[in-house]
Structures are given as structure tokens and as C-alpha cells.
Amino acid sequence: MFDQLFFGYCALMIIISGILAISLRNPVHCVLMVLVLFFHMAGLYLTLQAEFLAAVQIIVYAGAVLVLYLFVLFLVSIRQELQLDAFIPNPWIGRIIAVGLGAGLLYVIPAFTLGEKGAWPQAAIKELTHTKALGQELFTTALLPFEIAGLILLVALIGGLVLARREDAGLLDSEEIPDLANDAHGKGQEVAL
DSSP states (O other), rough: HHHHHHHHHHHHHHHHHHHHHHOSSSSSHHHHHEEEHHHHHHHHHHHOOOHHHHHHHIIIIIIHHHHHHHHHHHHHHHHHTTTOSSSSOOOHHHHHHHHHHHHHHHHHHHOOSSOSSSSSOHHHHHHHHHHHHHHHIIIIIIIHHHHHHHHHHHHHHHHHHHHHSSSSSSSOTTTTTHHHHHHHTTTTOOOOO
């Protein structure tokens, strides 16, 4: 009984925080709603006895990804962004698309069947634990997609560093350094180079 109530609570909070994350005007409040969503998703993983996934959900998503989002928000001028026109001028277009996607999901639900899928039955997972089963599946069957995902993330990291580098924020030219030193000595100040 408690598991069903806890699942209902987590599902309701995930839906509410997801809606608030896309509808609030302040980007910092949106990130905080996504944080609430991630914590409740970790709670759902705990009800499925997937403690490793719950820990990864909190450490990776709630910890690392949301901190990255906050750094991006601090680098962007929020006041200027809030004054920009909307990407889609009429919000009803987005609402119609969302209703269409929701109807498509509701149409597919009857095709969903419960049961064991894949090469790992529940008895084997309970015997081996979730973490070992996930590691064996990840580094044997799914090794190539895992390596490709790592390569894509590396390329994205390098691309982000290249885009974030500013040309005008480089070191001073070697010609300007002696001029600064002479100006400071002429005024009786010391400069540490």
C-alpha cells in the first residue's frame, strides 16, 4: 500500500514539476523545478529496487548537469533574454503540438505489455545485483554504443571549449608589457610581471 502511495506521489510531483519547469518565466526557477523532478525520479528508481540508478540520477543529473545549467544561466544575461520575442509567436501552436504528442502516447499505451524482456530475468538480476548486471551488459553487449556515446561527449566538450574561448580575452601582447612596466615605474608604482 505504501509503495503505491509513494509511486503516486512521485508521479504527481514529476508531472507538476515538469510542467512548471517549462512554464515558469524565470530560468533559475525552471532549473530548480528540474531539480525537484530529478529527486522524485530517483525516488521512483528506489521503488523499483534500482538503488544504483537512483544514486546515479542524483549524482550525475541533480549534481553535475544542473550545476552546468546554472553556470550557463549565470553566463547569459537573463534580463536581455527575457525581453526577446518568443521563438513561436503564438503559444497555442506549442499547446496543440503537446496535446498531439500526448494523444499519440495514450494511443500507444495499450500496446505496452508487462513481462520480462531481454537476456536478464529477474532471478539472474537478484542473484548478481543490479550494478553488476548493468556493468556486464554495458561492457559486453553494448560496448560499441557506449564508446560512441563517450566519443560524442568528448567532441561536444571540445566544441564547447572552442566556442567559449574568446579572442579578446587572451594574454597581453609582449609589446604592451614593457610599456605598462615603464608607465608604472614612472609614477612610482611597482608592477609584478
